[in-house]
Amino acid sequence: MPVYRFDALKKEHVTPKHSRAFGSLVTGEQLEVGMLRFKAGEGANEHAHPQEQVLVVLSGRVRMKIGGKIYEMTLVLIHDRAEVAQLQRGRDPVTKEIGPDGKEHITQVTHWWRVYQRNIPEYGNASAVAASDKANAEAQ
Numbered sequence: 001m002p003v004y005r006f007d008a009l010k011k012e013h014v015t016p017k018h019s020r021a022f023g024s025l026v027t028g029e030q031l032e033v034g035m036l037r038f039k040a041g042e043g044a045n046e047h048a049h050p051q052e053q054v055l056v057v058l059s060g061r062v063r064m065k066i067g068g069k070i071y072e073m074t075l076v077l078i079h080d081r082a083e084v085a086q087l088q089r090g091r092d093p094v095t096k097e098i099g100p101d102g103k104e105h106i107t108q109v110t111h112w113w114r115v116y117q118r119n120i121p122e123y124g125n126a127s128a129v130a131a132s133d134k135a136n137a138e139a140q
Contacts, residue, residue: 006035019044074116082111090113 009024009086014034020042025034033054046065057061061074078084084093088110 015044015047017045018047072116076114076116078112078114084110087112 006024009025009026014021014023014025014036019038019087021034021036021044022036023034023036025036027030031052031054032049036057040060042065055064055073057073057075059075061072063070063072066072078087079104081093087093093104093112094111096104097107099105
């Protein structure tokens with residue numbers, strides 16, 4: 001089994017027919033995973049894959065339709081140090097060490113994000129989804 005490093009893979013517009021995603025993509029027989037970026041407001045046309053796909057939001061918000069339902073995922077940085085410490089079982093998110101100069105220096109700051117995921121039944125309506133489906137079918 002090969003090992004892939006996303007920072008070493010070629011970055012390109014992955015599937016211009018379906019999306020404006022830019023980045024690296026690895027496609028296997030049963031799984032597709034990529035490190036892809038979209039500009040704000042960009043997205044993908046509705047399409048399907050023969051293999052499973054994994055989606056992890058690193059920044060921003062994504063809205064997608066799966067099985068006819070619209071879902072949204074939003075990522076939020078947790079700013080409260082006490083809450084981050086609690087998530088880390090009491091460890092302070094800021095690691096400090098005494099440097100050669102005898103002064104305390106911050107050597108690491110740990111960040112945690114909260115992911116919100118929800119089904120959005122109020123997003124759009126049947127006619128809007130049908131119009132979108134028709135436009136996508138005509139484009140193909």
